[in-house]
Amino acid sequence: MNYSFDFSAPLAYWPDLLAGAWTTLTLSLASTFFGFLLGVFCALANTGRSQWLARVAGAYIEIIRNTPLLVQVFIVYFGLSSMGFQVGAFTAATVALVVNVGAYTSEIVRAGIESIPKSQLEAADCLGLTRWQMLRHVVLPPAIERVFPALTSQYVLLMLASSICSQISAEELTAVANRVQSDTFRSVETYLIVAVAYLAMSLVMRAVFWLVGLIAFPRRRRLGTPL
Incomplete structure (x- = not known):
């Protein structure tokens, strides 16, 4: 092998x-x-009392989780344009990623909600709390705390999956790398640099979520396990 690396x-x-x-x-x-x-x-719609809201949320989750992200990005980008809505690549990429990660977030949060003991809900009901007060003070805080590590991993994966948005010319890192390697003809070096950059961004995002965990969950802070 006579290949000579040149990162310059x-x-x-x-x-x-x-x-x-x-x-x-x-x-x-x-x-x-x-x-x-x-x-x-x-997640609240899926676990709530309204059957039609639960069905709509369930259908959305199943459709999104069983179709490729790239197809969803194309549908949003080209679909909105076909309907007369002129949106930029960044906006279309954001909408597609929100729709995609919302479905996965819903299932993670639903698992957290269903892990709350029924006795805890019954106690809140005996205290005369409204449904909103129960959700705000009794259900959501401990539910999100329990699934916070899974949410962190999901959002780091989202950042890595955002490279797919280069297919609609969103000027994110992979799209820039594609242009750089076509100009320099140094594909291996370019994508090695990009791989290191994605690794660094993953670590940065994990650090940010670690800090969020420290601030948002005092119990985890006391235990030393913010993630």
Whole structure:
């Protein structure tokens, strides 16, 4: 094997790669926030008293979890354009990722909700708490605390999966890397740099969620297990 590694050519594009990494993080954090809200809503609908809401949420979850993310990205991007809504690649990628991760978040949060002991709910009912008060103070905090490590892993996977959005020319890290390797003809070096960048971003996201766990869950902080 006579291949000689040369990282100088792709590293000369470091401002573009840095901008792509920032776009990836922005896309991932926005999708995480809105996907979490969507997932919690669907989990509450799935475990609530309304049968039709549970059916709608269940259908959404099954459809999203059993179709490829790339197909969902194409449907959002080209589908919105076909209906007359002109949206940028970043917006379409965010919508697709929110819809995708919301389904997975819903199932994770639902597992947390169903792990709450019935005696705890009965005690809250005896105290005369409204359904919203029960959800706010009795159900959601311990449920999310229990599944927080699973949510963390899911959102890190979301960040890695955002590379698929390069297929609709969203200027995230993989899309920039594709352009760099086509200019430099140094594919191996370019994608090795990108792999290291994704590893670094994964560690950054885990650190952020670790800090969130420290702040949001005092009991885990006392036990020393924020994740």
